[in-house]
Amino acid sequence: MTAPLLEVTGVGKRFGRLTVLDDVSLSVAPGEAFGIVGPNGAGKSTLLNVVNGVLSPDAGTVRLDGADVTRSGAAARCRAGIGRSYQVPRPFGGMTVFENALVAASFGTGARGRAAAEGAWRALETAGLTGVADTPAGALRLLDRKRLELARALATGPRLVLLDEIAGGLTEAEVPALVETVRDLGRQGVAVVWIEHVVHALVAVVTRLMCLTYGRVLAVGEPRAVLADPQVVEVYLGSTIGTDDPVVEGTP
């Protein structure tokens, strides 16, 4: 097995008295697609925030390509190769779609001028946004805002992309195209950590799956084995049969 690209070891995070992450460890190989499922409030987004430096953990370390990045900020980690999409899209509303991607390409990769513009354009092509490149990002509909999150994350030239529920809100017909896009990332050697409630999309792409609940790793391993785990069925999948459907609930 190759050396891991991302190595998270014993990460803990508390907000006040609430423990959001407790001794979470995971490692992702270069080009690997790694999935995370779990009920709402399990700490999935918090884990991504710790990985990309928006939050700093109370315990544990985050290593990227062997280097300890636990104390470096989000901007530095982005330049080091971690791209991130938000669950609730946060476009720069006053700028055009192209400018949004251009900022990501300019500062994420350090490219300038023509190289930055080409990088931004490629990211828009991958995300299927070239048709609205000159539209102000604030005027996009939800689906395109989600695509823009992906495009911006890709434009930063990442070796690792953290995707936070990008399939939420897509129609069933749109999911296969997204699955193909994420697969393509793997073919280009980009590793993916993907949080998703649309489990069938996730299983179609990821080689390993982790179930997180109450901030702890409940199970991790081959996707179908994890989904068949009785504990996972009880805390996560079991609830789909209940009154609140997490597939819908996960959509902002």
Next chain:
Amino acid sequence: MSWVNAVVQGVLLGGLYALVAAGLSLVFGVMRIVNLAHGVLAVVAAYGALVLGRALGLHPFLALLLVVPAMAAIGYLLQRGLLDRALRGGELAPLLVTFGLAIVLQNVLLEAFSADNQRLSVGALGTSGVRIADGLSIGWFPLLAALTGVAVIAGLGRFLARTRTGRAMRAASDDPEAARLMGVDDRRIYAVATALALATVAVAGVFLGARSTFDPAAGATTLIFAFEAVVIGGLGSLWGTLAGGIVLGVAQGLGAAVDPAYGVLAGHLVFLAVLAVKPRGLFPSAVTA
């Protein structure tokens, strides 16, 4: 003809106000900081040019070659050392910090230069002009000040729209955390924005100091006019600031045409009227939430 003259002089004065207000507008637009030390910093620049004039015999405009980079450097350090910390303390902290800074700077100037009135001399440029018609003439100096104001606003606008750093500034203004996720070092971008703002306020300070007398307390009036121009035009919008400056200048010009004592008052009244009718200003920025 005196009315036409009042409007023309008001427009030119408005260009100068826009020059003064540009930096205030930029700092608010990018960092949401209302820099209450903005006026005093313009006065600091004027004293800088005064000292250079006395020591080296430099013309005020030549002194700008030294004063502008010095003020930009002060701006960079001010943001890094003081305002960044203040920003972490919530919305009120930057207001208090810049207010305190204004008081400190004003008193340092008072210690160093006393309360005497000073004036920068720009030679014949300050008094000559071109006569358009009976009762209507345009002074070269007010014209140059207004054109500089327009040029600075246009330059800043182009910088924000077209350059790498300018786009990062707009992104960080929109959503600093999302900008960091794109690899933008928002602290550095903020420091560059404050450096630019202080570079423009240095130019403004020298024009103000050459236009009329100044003393260490002149920052307060300067701040009020700049603030009024920014608010009339719409917070965070650069071209709005130019429009706001011109509205304020014309109001003051027309007020003064009625009675010289009414000039400043007329400006304040128009400011209040705009606040009452269009509280977000005449040209609110689309970006500002």
